[in-house]
Amino acid sequence: MKVAVFGASGFVGINVANALQKAGIEVVTSDIRESPHLNAEFVPADLLEYDQVEHVVKGSDMVVHLAASPLPVSVEKPKLNARINIEGSLNIMDAAREHGVKKIIFSSASSLVGEVNYNPVDEKHPATPKTPYAVAKYATEHYLRVYQELYGLDYLVFRFFNIYGPWQYPESGALIPMIYKKLKEDGSFNVFGNGGQSRDFVYVGDLADFYVKAVLREMKNEVVNLGTGKGTTIKEVVEIAGEILGIEPTINYLPERPGEIDNFVADVGKLEVLFGEKPATRLQKGLKDTFRWIEEF
Numbered sequence: 001m002k003v004a005v006f007g008a009s010g011f012v013g014i015n016v017a018n019a020l021q022k023a024g025i026e027v028v029t030s031d032i033r034e035s036p037h038l039n040a041e042f043v044p045a046d047l048l049e050y051d052q053v054e055h056v057v058k059g060s061d062m063v064v065h066l067a068a069s070p071l072p073v074s075v076e077k078p079k080l081n082a083r084i085n086i087e088g089s090l091n092i093m094d095a096a097r098e099h100g101v102k103k104i105i106f107s108s109a110s111s112l113v114g115e116v117n118y119n120p121v122d123e124k125h126p127a128t129p130k131t132p133y134a135v136a137k138y139a140t141e142h143y144l145r146v147y148q149e150l151y152g153l154d155y156l157v158f159r160f161f162n163i164y165g166p167w168q169y170p171e172s173g174a175l176i177p178m179i180y181k182k183l184k185e186d187g188s189f190n191v192f193g194n195g196g197q198s199r200d201f202v203y204v205g206d207l208a209d210f211y212v213k214a215v216l217r218e219m220k221n222e223v224v225n226l227g228t229g230k231g232t233t234i235k236e237v238v239e240i241a242g243e244i245l246g247i248e249p250t251i252n253y254l255p256e257r258p259g260e261i262d263n264f265v266a267d268v269g270k271l272e273v274l275f276g277e278k279p280a281t282r283l284q285k286g287l288k289d290t291f292r293w294i295e296e297f
């Protein structure tokens with residue numbers, strides 16, 4: 001079994017590639033830029049260059065597709081986002097069907113749901129994507145389904161909720177490393193509204209374990225939420241972070257942002273049926289490990 005991992009130099013990619021390797025799975029890693037933190041064979045590829053993508057996919061039994069142009073860039077440059085996230089994904093899919101790949105495991109985003117009508121959010125919740133990034137994720141999910149129906153290429157879609165953990169840098173603008181950075185700087189953190197909006201935080205080590213299982217098991221042609229099913233408010237996260245860091249946080253309450261989603265928590269019923277479990281690391285422990293990683297890095 002050989003698995004090609006695209007987006008291997010990113011936050012999730014480093015965690016997933018290293019976990020697959022640790023599980024004894026042969027891995028070939030790929031990205032547009034190389035990371036010194038990967039231990040497996042690395043083959044550079046730009047998703048927009050079919051020949052480069054094909055070179056990585058050829059000889060692999062399975063593909064883990066984690067490469068993406070991120071959400072904030074998509075708002076500035078929707079066309080660039082569509083090229084990398086849709087056309088780039090199609091390059092991977094075409095190479096996969098050309099070379100008899102068994103399954104593509106794709107990292108989608110729960111944000112494709114857009115406006116939340118009910119909680120917890122299951123996979124059947126209507127989707128009204130609100131950003132070009134989310135449109136591209138939704139489109140890719142449908143391309144995967146259509147490629148399965150037309151060409152028999154199998155897939156598994158994980159819809160990520162809020163992933164955090166080692167290798168996620170504050171520069172990414174992600175909430176958890178931002179909270180760490182701000183609390184360390186001056187002990188304060190800005191929240192919008194009353195900070196009572198809940199989100200579903202998944203420790204990346206748990207996510208990586210689900211990838212190992214998804215590679216090893218005969219699970220296919222499903223779209224499944226990758227969340228914990230437990231909501232934590234932004235205010236609570238800042239407070240827990242403060243406890244871990246020994247800082248009494250000053251929370252600054254800013255006016256609510258228009259269109260801000262109130263609560264957004266995963267229904268993990270399908271995940272539990274398919275895998276027999278859900279991500280288990282408690283936020284307290286996951287944050288402690290994440291902060292230790294930031295400090296030691």
Ligand SMILES: NC(=O)c1ccc[n+]([C@@H]2O[C@H](COP(=O)([O-])OP(=O)(O)OC[C@H]3O[C@@H](n4cnc5c(N)ncnc54)[C@H](O)[C@@H]3O)[C@@H](O)[C@H]2O)c1
Nearest residue numbers: 007009010011012013032046047066067068107109160163
């Ligand atoms: N982190 C989260 O909370 C979260 C939530 C929802 C979905 N996702 C999805 O999970 C996946 C991994 O996320 P992440 O947080 O590790 O993101 P990341 O930005 O850290 O990693 C993405 C990687 O893709 C690579 N890439 C970008 N353009 C490329 C191109 N043209 N060719 C080849 N590689 C290219 C980047 O170099 C980067 O290493 C992405 O698909 C992302 O959309 C992440």
